[in-house]
Amino acid sequence: MATEFELAPFVVAPQEAGHTLAKVLRSRLGGPTWTQVRRLIAARRVQINGSVCTDDARRLQEGETVTLLRHPQPLPATAHPQRLVLRHLDDQIVVVEKPAGINTVRHPRERTWPSRRRRQSPTLEDLTQWAIAARYQYSPHVLPRLRVVQRLDRETSGLLVFARTAEAERILGQQFQAHTVFRRYIAIVVGTMKGQTFRSRLVRDRGDGRRGSTRNPHRGKEAITHVDVIEHLPGYTVVSCRLETGRTHQIRIHLAEAGHPVCGEKVYIHTLDGQILDDPSGAPRLALHAAELGFLHPTTGQPLHWSMPLPDDLSRFLQQLKKSGGNRHSLKHSRDG
Structure with a gap:
């Protein structure tokens, strides 16, 4: 209604x-x-x-x-601790498969919320803690708090690690800062793209309130993204993006600035000169997925590595693009129908 x-x-x-x-x-x-x-x-x-x-x-x-909103925004079907996939769990770390549609962590102003209110709008941090509690049959309140060492955007799915101790947080933080953590994403982008490496300095405000690259060598932080082509489709490209650095929205910014926004992008389709990049894909959400994650275990030093295939929503979207042959009318019709 x-x-x-x-x-x-x-x-x-x-x-x-x-x-x-x-x-x-x-x-x-x-x-x-x-x-x-x-x-x-x-x-x-x-x-x-x-x-x-x-x-x-x-x-x-x-x-x-x-x-x-005109209608209530439902929780994602996967936003339930029983549906959350824990890929690795020990007393130092937990690696999870993040579903799209939920935030990684809670806004600072919401951290004092009671459990009942948290369950109405859970974050990945909440779901992970509840899933650990269910596995060990403990109350979530007696578990050590999760420590955030990386984040994924709300609409991005994929692999993510939380630290469970201060020592693990410190050592993983050092690995992220040294750029030794292996992170590979799969993105579906607009247009025909070539493999390349993007190097730029990212700033919080490129001039219109959005993050972006600057040519000023004294501003921002260096961001490096290595892009390889997985598959060319009519009008679209499936790419693999390996992060050498991990700046906020790095992949989305680099791809959009190259004229190939991630399908479903809502922020960086707006260019600094006021244009809007075309995206006729009808993507169900941001077509970005954290497909691989690897690092050294913070206490044992053992090399660890996980991979995760595209979730169902992006797999269906990819098949739709292949069937449509990149025809814009066909894509819009199939989404509207």
Whole structure:
């Protein structure tokens, strides 16, 4: 059923910064009751920067984008500890298969949420801890907290490691900083692409509020991505991306700046000069998957390596591209049907 309230997505203004989500939303909607606003938020109808927020007391920051959905955003079917795949578990580390559609970690303002509220909008960190507790038949509260050493974007699927001790966190952190952790992603991109290596310096704001590359050698951090072609399709290319560095959104930025955005990209299809890169693919989500992960065990030194095939949603999308032969009308029709 369509929502009784309608509101176009908006960017938090300076005078709204610091106020709660409920207060700003109530003002923007023209004064519904506090109960109505809180019900909208609790029903998973509000997103902040593309992620569902169910915390009506969340303090907004200037520049954040708030979206009121017409229908509740359901949890991904895989967002359940019993469905989460633990690829490796010992007393030092845990390696998991992250499903698309959930954040890796919780927003700092949400870290004090009670367990009941967390279960309404779980993160990968939550699901992993609950899955470990279920395997050991312990309460999650008695387990050591998970320590974050890497992140995957909300819409990216694939392999990810958490540390379970301070020592493992320190040693894995050193491996990531030394660029010795092996990370390979599979991406489906728009256009016919060639294998190449991208080297640039990435900054938080390229000039329009988005991350991107700069030509100033004194700004930003070096980012290196090695890209190999797996398969050419009519109008699209399946590529393998190996990270030498691990900057935020590195793969997405490098591919988009080369004119080959990842299918389903929503942020970096906007170029610095105001153009929008074409993406007729109809991708169900960002077509990016962390397919391989390898490192030395932080305490034993044993080389460890895992691989994960494309999940079902991207496998179906790839088959759809192959069947359509890259025909734009066929792709749109199959997605609309």
